[in-house]
Amino acid sequence: MIQPSQADVRRFFCAVYAKSRDGQPLEAIETIASLWIAEHPEYHEALGDVDAALRAMGTPDPTNANPFLHLSMHLSISEQCSIDQPRGIRQAVELLTHKRNSLHAAHHETMECLGRMVWESQRAGRAPDGAAYIDCVQRHATRD
Template identity: 75%
Template sequence: MFSPSQADVRRFFCSVYAKALAGSTLEAIETIASQWMDEHPEYATDFADVDAALTSMGTADEGRTNPFLHLSMHLSISEQCSIDQPRGIRQAVELLTHKRNSLHQAHHEVMECLGEMLWESQQSGRPPQGDTYIACVQRHATRD
């Protein structure tokens, strides 16, 4: 299992940003990251300076989403859907996307479920509960 450090994640997104701006060829995962970055132009300055990104690690900007965590969650959800792991996530996200008429909006709602599942896992010391995660996404897809 690949377990990048916080610095690795920041370097990755800054590198993708620089490569995309330069028009360089992107690897598959970089292409997906770049597409999600395009959906979040408000984070462009965060990705433009790798040194600043690394310097700001460990500091929280009150009231502001961590752009590196946010994009990491988009990538995680995209990867989960591509391999349907946990089983049923692809269908649940497709249902939510249809309901919201927006993959982007669906991802943001799925992030709530993903974050909740990870928090509960950390608090309990148990592995993440995929069934609970899928059920949460399905609830989002079936509510108004």
Template identity: 60%
Template structure:
């Protein structure tokens, strides 16, 4: 399993933004990330200043989304969709995207479910419950 450090994640997204902005060829993972970066122009200034991005601390009290966590979750959900893991997530995300007429908004709803699954796992000390995550996304897709 690939488990990059916070520093590596920030370097990846800042580097990908720079390459995307400059029209430099991207490797496949960078191309996926660039698609999500393009969807989030509100993060472009932070991604452009890599030195500041590497030092920035995002707190809940600040009331602001951590752009690196947000973009990482988009990539995770994109990968889940691509490999259909947990089994059924591709169909659930496709249905949700169709219902909302937006892949982006569907991913934001899936992010909430993914975040809830991780939080519950951390709180309980048990492994993440992929079935509960999938059911939350399915429920959103069919309501």
């Protein structure tokens, strides 16, 4: 598994934004990232200056969402669904997408579950619980 640094993640999304904005060819993973970037115009300013993005790493702003974390979660969920890992995530996200009539909205709800799974895993010092993650997404799909 690849574990890029925080700086690597910021450089990646800034580079994808620049390539997309300039009409340059994109790799497959960059194309997926660019689609999520396009869904979040509120992040374009932050993505437009890689040096500022790197300088901001040491000073998180609790009043604003972290665009790099948010986009990374979109990308992670997209990848999880593409390979159905954990098994069942594709169907759960598809069901939630149908229920919300929006892949974007479904991803945002799935992010809540993904974040909870990671937090609980780290807190307990154990492996992430994929089944609990999928159950959480499915619960979102059954509520109004």
